[in-house]
Amino acid sequence: MEFKNKLAKYFKGVDKKDCENVLIIGAHPDDAEFMAYQIISLAYKNEKIGVHVVVLTDGANSPRSGSYSSYTGEMMIGARLEEQLNAMKVGEYSSLFMLNYTSSEIKNVDERAKDDLITIIKTLKPTSIYMHNPFDKHPTHLGALKTTMSALRSIDLSFVNKVFGCEVWQSLEWLNLEDKVSGDTSLYHEELFIPLVNCFVSQIKGGKNYDQALIGRWKANATFHDSHSVDLFSHISFMCDLTNVAKKEITLDEYVKNIINRFNNKIIEGIK
Template sequence: MQLNERAVLYIPDGEKESAALERVTHLAVAAHQDDIEFMAYAPIADCFGRTDLWFGGVVVSDGAGSPRKGLYADYTDEDMKKIRVTEQKKAAFVGEYGAQFMLGYPSSQVKDPDDTKIAEELTRIFRAANPRFVYTHNIADKHDTHLGTAMKVIAALRELEKDEMPERVFGCEVWRDLDWLCDEDKIYLDTSAHPNIARALSAVFDSQILGGKRYDIAAEGRRCANATYSESHACDTHEGLNYAMDLTPLILDKKLKVSDFISAHIKKFERTVREKAAYYAKED
């Protein structure tokens, strides 16, 4: 398929491109190398070791601007781009992904609301893979590149015909978790399976960990915290959980404003908190 000149498509098991893409059932689209493994481990685990379910990944940005120290302190941006591609390939191999795209766009382009090239490329990928489920960043994420990626994904999916659309689209946790979502609006992504694989996937991103960001510990800690604090009056039923918000309405209704969609969730949360506070404070 046609990709931009910087893009890399890695197929860990060496399957032919068309067959590799057609088998993908769960596709995650993330801003940076390692975002997929932190926010979408649940579908990775669901597909691991299966032949009827396959996970695929798309990393949109080139990862050039990440912090660095130690071994990587003197690495240039070009050096970091190369090492982060290598790390993402390692993750795809360990996780037995069906396919892994690395599109290599600069973060500035990902964040540009006027850019259409990224969404156009994503639309081609969605058509080639035709996944049942799509995972991307949630639209309350506080990282601008993550938000830019989510908006490109929404724009790309809105270009699909009805019979090309995925069954569901999930907005996942990285920079800002989703514990604040009202429980009935949370999607619970079980990350309990294969904890050794989860840790291995996080550990391959050495440039980030040694660079001073213990994302591996933070990601596992969030999953454990979500599992424990998800229910106050019952024993834990999961060893790990990620939360997601359902972005499918934004794909089905192309006229629905993204800002209105997320505002409705925020207002619902505010209303719930205010009502409980007023009740227990005995305020009118």
């Protein structure tokens, strides 16, 4: 596989024969684990599902403190690559693609990144894709969303069943019930989640309490998901279904406006 970005790297992981491929496309190292643990845990020890992870940026601009406060951008790139490789081993991924674009390139929807994604998607032919969602407040995540969606809308996706937008920066709990998809994140916490998230030591020890924040979000999602039913899971993450956008049945603008209009109408109706 050849990439437009000559800094891109491919790493082969666990070889699962005749499995269903799923693809996670994240902006930074650690985004895949934080936003798509639901599918990573489902595929763990499961020979029928192979997880493939794409990381779009090099992670050079991450916040840092403590022992990482003096790290240069190049040093952070190296540290975060090592962390992501450790996560691949812990999570037993089938492959990892580190495309190594800068955040500014992804925010500006670099055509090379789009082409690299097209190459990966056509090669893997995943049945489901997990990506960033259009309601995320992180500028690079929105750039990743636009880059990924541009790639998806450029090719025949007859092999894809579902495309999900996942929550990271800004929760999706506010979506109307009919507009959000629940993902079970309660599996293998001791065996998988804790070792997986602890791979990203530069982020957690560098000043961001992601491990506890994720558990708190998932627990809150599970309990406050539906006021008229008992909790079905102890932890869940929320997603939105972007399949019809990816398959060009509707534009991204139309999709977002429809979601917001339905939310607006429900709120207005409730206070009449």
